[in-house]
Amino acid sequence: MQNPEATRLDHVQHYWDHGYAVIRGLFSPDEMQAVQAESRRIYAEGLKHHATYRDRNVLFEILPESFAGQRYVLQAHWVAWFSPLFEKIRRDPHVLAVMAPLLGQDIKQVAQQIHWKPPGATRRTGYRFHQDLRFRERQDVYRDLMTSYINTGLAIDPATTANGCLRIFPNSHQRGYLGLSDDGPIMKGSTQDHELIAAGLDPQQAIDIELAPGDLALWGLLTVHGSNANTSAKDRAFAIQSYVRASTSDRGEWAFRDGKSVQLGDEPKICKYEQLHEKPGPFYSEDRWFESEDGR
Numbered sequence: 001m002q003n004p005e006a007t008r009l010d011h012v013q014h015y016w017d018h019g020y021a022v023i024r025g026l027f028s029p030d031e032m033q034a035v036q037a038e039s040r041r042i043y044a045e046g047l048k049h050h051a052t053y054r055d056r057n058v059l060f061e062i063l064p065e066s067f068a069g070q071r072y073v074l075q076a077h078w079v080a081w082f083s084p085l086f087e088k089i090r091r092d093p094h095v096l097a098v099m100a101p102l103l104g105q106d107i108k109q110v111a112q113q114i115h116w117k118p119p120g121a122t123r124r125t126g127y128r129f130h131q132d133l134r135f136r137e138r139q140d141v142y143r144d145l146m147t148s149y150i151n152t153g154l155a156i157d158p159a160t161t162a163n164g165c166l167r168i169f170p171n172s173h174q175r176g177y178l179g180l181s182d183d184g185p186i187m188k189g190s191t192q193d194h195e196l197i198a199a200g201l202d203p204q205q206a207i208d209i210e211l212a213p214g215d216l217a218l219w220g221l222l223t224v225h226g227s228n229a230n231t232s233a234k235d236r237a238f239a240i241q242s243y244v245r246a247s248t249s250d251r252g253e254w255a256f257r258d259g260k261s262v263q264l265g266d267e268p269k270i271c272k273y274e275q276l277h278e279k280p281g282p283f284y285s286e287d288r289w290f291e292s293e294d295g296r
């Protein structure tokens with residue numbers, strides 16, 4: 001199915017109507033070349049770790065050689081703490097222009113993650129369909145949900161059907177919370193059709209959000225989305241950044257205050273990682289979630 005495209009001007013309406021929007025070419029090819037080079041540097045940094053590594057909000061999610069024969073980096077979180085370029089990207093004026101009509105002028109950021117899908121790591125590069133509300137405390141008011149938290153995905157590499165681009169169910173934000181993938185981790189292969197049908201979704205209605213480097217996709221807490229494993233020879237680096245209306249959250253790092261871009265402070269704030277103060281790290285995680293076989 002064709003990917004309906006939202007222009008810069010109508011992304012707000014498209015988001016309201018369909019639960020997501022795509023802004024083409026938000027960052028220029030020159031800007032993206034620098035981001036691609038930085039993303040490769042960060043990947044190489046991640047490869048130095050034999051297992052998943054955390055240092056405060058910074059995390060490298062590692063698929064070790066014991067599982068896949070070779071070491072792969074699947075995610076890096078809060079790279080802004082060691083990457084000046086990503087520290088700027090997260091609070092870039094382009095981002096404010098997209099977010100302010102939805103979240104206002106006072107915006108915090110609760111997630112910054114690069115997701116890679118290295119060819120060879122295919123079995124664990126899929127994200128089962130879910131609604132991001134599963135990661136958040138539940139709130140009841142739909143309008144507030146849609147304009148308190150917005151997730152964005154910036155294509156670093158071209159994102160295609162073959163390398164596992166984001167997939168979205170348009171209009172699914174109108175269906176309430178459906179409980180998809182609540183039974184386990186989302187990085188565990190792909191959702192079976194019968195699970196979607198049981199949740200009242202027609203598997204045929206999912207669309208591929210193919211993106212060129214510099215394109216930005218945004219989606220809400222109730223929008224059903226996921227992505228397939230990479231079956232191609234090309235990686236898919238994707239920068240996910242989540243923003244909240246500051247007045248609705250005591251979590252997150254300031255991104256924009258009164259419409260002005262705010263640098264990271266001296267100390268990290270609690271974002272998604274609840275144990276930030278009790279267990280700041282650095283440490284390696286023993287969690288071997290990737291080993292469990294569930295037939296997916």
Ligand SMILES: O=C(O)CCC(=O)C(=O)O
Binds near residue numbers: 127132225226
């Ligand atoms: O990287 C992807 O394709 C999707 C990731 C996602 O939806 C998430 O981390 O919540």
Ligand SMILES: [Fe+2]
Binds near residue numbers: 130131132225
């Ligand atoms: Fe998600």
